[in-house]
Amino acid sequence: MKINRLIKNSLELLRLACKLSPKNMVFTIISAIVNTSKNLLAVLIPGILVNILTNSQSFSIPLIVVTAFCLITTVADMTAKYFSLKLTSLGYALNNYGALHVAQKGMKNDYKHWDTTSFMEKNLNAVQGTWIFMGITDVYFENLLSGILSVLAVSYIIAQVNWLVLVILFALVVVTVIIDRKNIRDQHEMQKEMAALRKKTQYDSYVLSDLRFGKEIRMFGAVSFFKDKYWKSSEDVLMFQHKRELKSLKYSIPNSVIGLVESVLVYIASIMQYSAGKIQLGFLLVYYGAIIQLKNAINTVFNFYLDIAEIDEIYGDIKSFLNTEETLRLGHSSVNNDSGFELEVKNVSFRYPESKEYTLKNISFTISGNEKICIVGDNGSGKTTLVKLLLRLYDVTDGEILLNGVNIKEYDYDEYMSVFAPVFQDFQLHAFTIRENIAFDEKDNDEKIYELLSMYKLDNVIKGLNNKLDTMLTKQLDENGVDLSGGEKQKLAMVRAAYKDARALVLDEPTANIDPIAEADFYALVRSLFADKPMVFVSHRMSSAKISDKILVFDNGCLIECGGFNELIQKGGLFADMYRQQADLYKKRA
16 A cells, blocks of 8 residues: 555656656656667677677678767767756756745745744755655656666566576565665655754854844854854764764665675676577677666666655655645635725734734724824734734634625735735845845836835935946845945835835834934825825834824733824823833933
C-alpha cells in the first residue's frame, strides 16, 4: 500500500510540474533517449572495433569503421551536452515556477496562519523543498525511462551468455536499495533540524550585513555581541553537518562492500566466458561493459523507489502547505461601487489563533458616508486588531461586519480588499523604483503619480533625483539607490494609498515616528485631500482626533466611549483624561 501511495503522490507532483513547464518534460524525455543511446554506443563500440581489427586483413576497413564510430560518438556527446545545458536552464526555471507556486499560495493563505509558529515552519520547509519540481521530472524521465531502456537493451546482451550473473546482480542491488532507503529517511529527519539551525545562522548574518541595524550596533558597541552570535550559530551548523556525515558514512561502508562484490563478480564472469571460448575477445569488452551498464541501470530503476520516497517526504511538506485551509476566499458576491458606503461593526468579538483570551469584546459602531473616524486607546487596547478585522485580514470570532448591509464574508475577497487603501504603522517600501513602490504593476500613470507627489510636497524631491521615478529606493540592490528620510517615506506610503484610489482610507498610526506638529499638519492635509472619502485612522495622540467626525475610545478590548471631540471632552471620561495628560506633557516639554 505504501508504494501505491508513493506512486500516486509522485504522479500528482509530476502532473503539477508538467503543468508548470511542459517544455521541461519534452526535453527531459528526449534527453533520456539520447543519453541511453550514447551509453549503449559506449558499450558496443569498443568490442566491435576490437573484433574488426583482429579479423580484418585490410587497414582501410578498420579505419573507415573507426572514423564512422568517432563521428557517431562526437555527435552523441554534443547532443547530450546540448540537452544537458538546456535542461539545466529549464530545470532552474521549473524550480522557480515551483517556488512561485508555493509563494502565491503563501500570499493567498489566511493572514491568521502567519501568526502561528507551526505555519511559519511549514512555509520554510515548503520553500526549501521546491527543488523537487525539477527532481520529479528527472526521476521519471531522465532516470526511470533511461534505466528501463538500458535494462532491456543490455539484459538482452547478457542473456545470450549467462542468466546467473543477471540474477545475482539484481539481488545485490536490492540489498543496496534497502540500505539507501534507511539512510534517506535518517537524512531527511536530520534535514529538518538543520533547517532550524540554518534559519538562526541566516538571521545572524542578516543582522550583521543589513545597514538598517548598523547604527544601533555601532552606537551600543554590540559588534562583538552579534559576531559571537553568528559564530556560535555557524559552529552549531558545522557540528550538526559533521554529525550528518558520520551517520551517512555508517551506510556507505556496507554499500562499498557490495560494490566490491559486484566488481569481482563482473571480472570473474567475463574472464570465464572468454576462457571457455564462448565469446570473442571483442565481445569480452562488450560483455563486461554490458554488465557494468546493467548494474548501473538496475540501480537507477530500483532507486526510483528511493528517489520518489525522498521526494515524497519533501512533497508531504509542500502538499501540507498548499492544502492549508483558506477560509477568507469563500464569498462570491460583487461589491457595488456605485452604492453609498456604510460599514457596520455589529457585536464583534475576536481572539487570535491559539489564544484563549479575547482581544476585542462585543464591539459595535457604524461608519457611513464620508465620515472620518479616529480610534484611540492605550497600547494593547485592541485598536490595530480592529483595523485588521475591518480590512478582513482576519475574520471575526463572534458577531459580524456588514458593508452596505451585506456580511463582508459574502463578498469576493479580492473585491472587498479593493475597497480600502491602508497605510500601516509598519508600512513597507521595497528595493524597487519609486514608480514601482507607488504603482506596483506596469499600468502606471506618471502624470497621476506626480500630481499626488505634489500634494504631499514630494514632487521636487523626486524630480531632483537623476533617474526621477526610476530611481531605486535603498542601496540594497543598487549602489545609486536613494535612502529617503522617515518623513519622506511616510509621505510616499500615503501617495501609494492615494494612487490606489480606493473607496475608503485606513491609517494605522502611520505618523508614530514624527513630531506632534508635523502629525497635525499631516492629518489636516489628509482630511482635505480625502474629504469625499470615508477614513479610519488610529492614533496614539489625542490632538489628532480633533479633525475626526467621530472618536472611538478603546480600553482593554472594549469600546467604552464614542462621540465627537467636544462631546468627549465635556463628558470628562477616559478620552478627556488622556487628552489632558498628553497636553500637560507637551507643555512641560515646551
